Amino acid sequence: MLAKDLSKMGNARVSVEVLDGINCVLKQDASEVEIHFYQTAAQNLKGVNSPALVKLDGNNLFIEHIPNRISLQELRAQPDLFVQLASLHRSEYFPSFPVKKHEWTDDATDEALRILNLPNSAESSIKRVQSLSSCIFECKTLISGDTNDGNWGTRDNGELVLFDWERFGHGSPAIDLAPLVTGLGTISDYKLIIGEYTRHNALLPDAELLRHLIIAKCWIIIEVVNILVSRNNPEQKKYLDWYKTTIPRWLASVKESL
Structure with missing residues (x-):
């Protein structure tokens, strides 16, 4: 049996297995x-x-094994990336089962800020962003909830596939767009991705989607910091040090667009 652990940030143990002579992914x-x-x-x-x-x-x-991994740069160059996301976000399908509930809680913020130990001004800015965050969770749009490049790949015929759906739920399209921006990004980065996306789905005005993107990026910081520590990720120090250095400057750079 071939078994290679693929899990990173998720709860399930993920490996490639051979089932009836065919490679597939097992999520235990x-x-x-x-x-x-x-x-x-x-x-x-x-x-x-x-x-x-x-x-x-x-x-x-x-599930089907998607054999070819893809970098964020390669993903952003895929011609149907935003076509697929727009199709998901425009879907009128309503799940008959309970989906993931996305939310930003005070407890999550408090725990992440305790870990990061940021300057008081940065902590205040994050709490302000959280106070504005209900808009990204109240949207009834279907979302993947986890579109980072590690969850995409291509079949051998070149088809682009999204293969991690444990955070499938409802929310602003910005929740799916935010992981496609390198690092924390800049306002210019956000406007670029909004321009690419809205060619296929212009449901939200650009200014509103920009605001949602900033909020989603800030929420993702809180989510990732807490996951890194709670799951004792071996690379947590590297990521946490980067966040501590980068977050204050980023918050100052996006403040006027909220």
């Missing part, structure tokens, strides 16, 4: 959201490429 203890996604939602999301369901054994999910 997959979440109910992701199991229901592959059983029910995937076939209802037209224009969105996700792996085929191979087998379900209790909470062990066997």
Whole structure:
């Protein structure tokens, strides 16, 4: 049996396995959201490429192995990246199962700020952004919730596929756009990605989507910091040091666009 652990930030243990002579991905203890996604939602999301369901054994999910990893730079160059995301965000499909509830809690902020130990001005700015954040969670748009480049790949025929759906739920399209910006990004970076995306889905005005993107980026900081520490990620010091250096300057640079 071939088994290579692929898990990074997720809860499930993920490996490549051989099933009946075919390579597939096994997610052990997959979440109910992701199991229901592959059983029910995937076939209802037209224009969105996700792996085929191979087998379900209790909470062990066997799905099509997407063989070719892709960097963020390569992902952004894919011509159908924003076409697929726009198709997801425009979908009228309504899940018949409970999806991931995205939220930004005071407890999460307090814990991340304790870990980061930022200057008081930066802490105040993050709390202000949180106070504005309800807009990105109240949207009824379907989202992946986790579009970072590590969750994309290509089939051997070149098709682009998104293969991690445990955070499938509702929210602003900005939640799916934010991970596609390198690092924390700049206002120019956000405007560039908004321009690419709105060619395919212009439901939100550019200024509103920009505001949502900044909020989503700030929320992702809180999420990632807490995940790094709670799961004892071996690279946590590197990422936390980078955040501590970068966050104050970034907050100052986006303040006027909120």
